[in-house]
Structure formats: structure tokens, C-alpha cells
Amino acid sequence: MEINRETVKINGKKAAAAVRAEVASAVRCLREQGKRAPKLSVILVGEDAASRTYVKGKEKACQEVGIESETIVLPAETSQDDLLQAIRRLNEDSHTDGILVQLPLPPQIDEEQVVQAIDPDKDVDGFHIRNVGKLTKGKAARYLPCTPSGIIELLHRNQIPIEGKHCVVIGRSNLVGKPLALLLLEENGTVTLCHSKTADLSSFCRSADILVVATGNPRMIHGSMIKPGAVVIDVGIHRGEKGLCGDVDTESCMGIASAITPVPGGVGPMTVAMLMKNCLEAYRVLHAGRAEKQ
Numbered sequence: 600m601e602i603n604r605e606t607v608k609i610n611g612k613k614a615a616a617a618v619r620a621e622v623a624s625a626v627r628c629l630r631e632q633g634k635r636a637p638k639l640s641v642i643l644v645g646e647d648a649a650s651r652t653y654v655k656g657k658e659k660a661c662q663e664v665g666i667e668s669e670t671i672v673l674p675a676e677t678s679q680d681d682l683l684q685a686i687r688r689l690n691e692d693s694h695t696d697g698i699l700v701q702l703p704l705p706p707q708i709d710e711e712q713v714v715q716a717i718d719p720d721k722d723v724d725g726f727h728i729r730n731v732g733k734l735t736k737g738k739a740a741r742y743l744p745c746t747p748s749g750i751i752e753l754l755h756r757n758q759i760p761i762e763g764k765h766c767v768v769i770g771r772s773n774l775v776g777k778p779l780a781l782l783l784l785e786e787n788g789t790v791t792l793c794h795s796k797t798a799d800l801s802s803f804c805r806s807a808d809i810l811v812v813a814t815g816n817p818r819m820i821h822g823s824m825i826k827p828g829a830v831v832i833d834v835g836i837h838r839g840e841k842g843l844c845g846d847v848d849t850e851s852c853m854g855i856a857s858a859i860t861p862v863p864g865g866v867g868p869m870t871v872a873m874l875m876k877n878c879l880e881a882y883r884v885l886h887a888g889r890a891e892k893q
Contacts, residue, residue, distance in 0.1 A: 607858040608865075609832075614756045615749075615868035619664050622875045626665035629882075637882035638667040639697040639723065639874075640689050644682060644708065645675035650701045657699075660871045666878055669695075679708050683716050690718040696885055697723035697878040720884055723877040725778075734781055741884065742877045747779035749869030750811065750832055751786065759809070759830055759858065761786040767803050769793045769820070769846075770813035775834055779811060800824075812846040822851035831859040834866050 626636055639661055643654050654670055661668035671685060682700075689695045698721045704710050714722075719729040725744040733740040754761060766788040770776035780792045793803050795814075804810055804824040812820050813834035825831060835846030845862030852859055860866050 606853045606856045609753060609757055609858050609860045611753060611860060611865040611868045614753050615872035617756065618752065618869070618872035619660065619875055622666075622872075622879050623664040625879055630665070634886075635694070636665050636667050637696045637878050638669065638694055639699065639878045640669045640671065640692075640695045642671045642673065642682070642685060642689075642698075642700045644673045644677050644701070645705055647703070650703070654701055656871055657874060660875055661878075664875050666875060675705050677705070677708070679712070682708060682713060686713065686716045690716075690721065693885075695721065696882040697721055699724055699874070721881055723874060723881050725877065726773075731773075731778070734778060737781075737785065742880065743782065743873070744774065744778045745873040745877065746775050746834065746866065746870045747782050749873040750779060750834070750866060751782050752873065753832075753860070753866065753869050754809070754830075757858070761788045761809065763787065763789070764808035765789050765791070765806055766809040766811070767791045767793060767807035768811045768813070769797075769800070769804070770811075770815070770834070772813065775813040779813075783809075814846050816846055817844050818846070818848040820847045820852075822848065822853075822855045825852060825856055827855055828857045829855075831856045832866065833860050833862055836862055836867060 630636060641654055641657060643650060658668050658670060673682065689698045698717050700713055702710060704713065714726045715728060717727060719727040722730055723742055725742040730740050730742050761783060766783045768776050768780050771792055771794040776792060780790045783790045791803055793800055797803065801824045804820060805826050807826055807829055809830045810825055811832040811834065815835060817837040817839065831847055831852055833845035833847040837844050843863050849859060849861065
């Protein structure tokens with residue numbers, strides 16, 4: 600079996616910094632023209648520690664690029680109706696460009712109903728059925744889900760070709776696996792979508808030129824399961840006794856994969872960077888809509 604002498608670790612922090620710098624430049628131009636900065640409103644329900652950490656990361660990214668941010672913290676016992684009312688207020692607020700409800704939500708709340716209540720023109724997560732439908736039909740969706748679009752951006756910025764490559768995605772979630780498979784198809788990749796019921800998963804992994812792992816299971820994929828020279832994208836992040844790890848056993852893949860995303864510092868930073876890009880686009884969409892009505 601051919602073994603590569605060196606596996607490149609794909610630097611997600613560097614690519615994310617480049618995306619954020621582009622957004623920051625565009626926001627500066629808006630301010631120089633006497634216009635207000637874009638605004639992102641985040642709703643956090645409850646005291647989940649991981650969710651709070653994610654929200655703080657988004658607040659920090661907004662501050663870095665010049666986007667105004669607002670975090671609305673609601674108690675864990677908040678009712679569905681009260682949450683929907685908060686979303687309606689933001690939908691109607693002309694100074695709010697992007698709306699994000701941090702998931703997961705407490706058990707008394709229907710997540711799908713909440714997501715669909717967000718104005719699709721302010722849906723910077725890209726989860727509204729209108730935006731998902733456009734993606735599914737191969738039309739230019741206004742906002743792409745941040746993690747899948749971040750993976751595509753990461754491949755582009757590292758000059759990793761997708762067209763004609765066999766792309767295997769492990770994980771069929773609505774947040775990552777399904778939309779990523781569609782985006783890879785749009786890039787002319789040949790896509791196989793695997794999941795927990797896939798028989799002989801290892802054989803699919805070993806056939807992949809680009810292998811994306813989004814299973815939520817720590818170190819599930821080992822070096823023996825990948826094709827020499829493959830590009831491995833690890834979406835997972837888990838905290839264990841030895842620190843953070845992903846869905847891929849990175850060390851066993853070194854010297855076999857041609858490139859791999861580390862955990863941390865791979866896909867994660869791209870997710871937040873693409874959120875900033877979506878928020879800027881939401882400002883442009885809503886500003887253009889208001890100009891047309893004048």
C-alpha cells in the first residue's frame with residue numbers, strides 16, 4: 600500500500616481569518632459610506648454550558664469584523680409561545696439583519712417550529728425550509744448552512760479539487776451531512792452519503808478521495824479505513840480525558856491521508872466565519888429590499 604511521506608494539516612484558523620478579514624473590509628466600507636453596520640441577534644434559551652461557549656465565540660467574531668451583536672438570554676423554562684414572540688419581534692425589527700436561535704433547545708420547545716418561524720431573509724443559519732429547498736433544487740440558496748459551506752470554502756482555499764472526485768460523507772444530519780452532500784454535488788463531486796445503517800462502512804471509506812466524517816462518535820474512523828492520498832475532513836469535536844478529539848483518529852491517519860483537518864483548528868473556525876459572511880449578506884439583502892420599496 601502506498602504511504603505518503605507527509606500529511607498536511609489543513610489550517611482552518613488561517614482560512615477562517617481570511618474570510619473574517621474580507622467581511623471586516625466590507626463592513627468598514629459600509630461605515631465609511633455613512634451606513635450602519637450589520638446586526639446579528641442571537642437567542643439563547645437556558646444555561647447549557649456548550650451553547651454559552653458557542654454564543655460567546657459568535658459575539659467575539661462579530662466584534663472582530665465590526666458586526667453589531669445582540670444576545671437575548673431566555674430562561675430554560677421559556678414557553679414555545681414566548682420564544683416565538685421573541686422571534687417575531689426580531690423579524691419585524693428593521694435594524695436586525697440576521698437571527699439565530701442557538702440549538703439545542705429545552706424539551707418543551709419544538710425546534711423545527713422555531714426554525715421555521717424565523718424570517719427566511721434573516722435566516723443566517725440557512726435552516727429555513729425556503730433556503731433548504733433552494734439548495735435541494737440546485738438553485739442559488741441565499742444562505743448556506745455554515746458548517747457545510749465552511750467545508751467547501753476550506754477545500755477551495757486550500758486548492759483541493761472536488762470536481763470528479765469520489766466524496767464520501769459519513770453522517771446524514773440536516774445540519775451537516777445532507778446539505779454538504781448537495782454542495783459537493785454542485786461542485787461536480789461524485790457523492791456517497793453513508794450513515795449508521797450503512798453495511799461495510801470501511802469499504803466506502805477506502806474508496807473516498809475526499810472523506811468527510813460527521814458522526815458524533817469520537818475517533819470512529821482509523822487510518823486503516825482510508826484510501827492512501829485521501830483528503831479527510833473531520834467535523835466532530837469531543838472533550839475527553841486527553842483533551843479535544845474529533846470523529847477521526849488523527850494520529851493513525853498521518854502518513855496515509857494527503858491532508859486532514861485537525862481538531863481543534865480545522866472545521867470549527869470556518870463555521871463561525873461563514874456565519875459572519877451570511878450576516879453581511881443578510882444586511883445587503885434587507886437593505887436592497889428596503890431601497891426597492893422607497
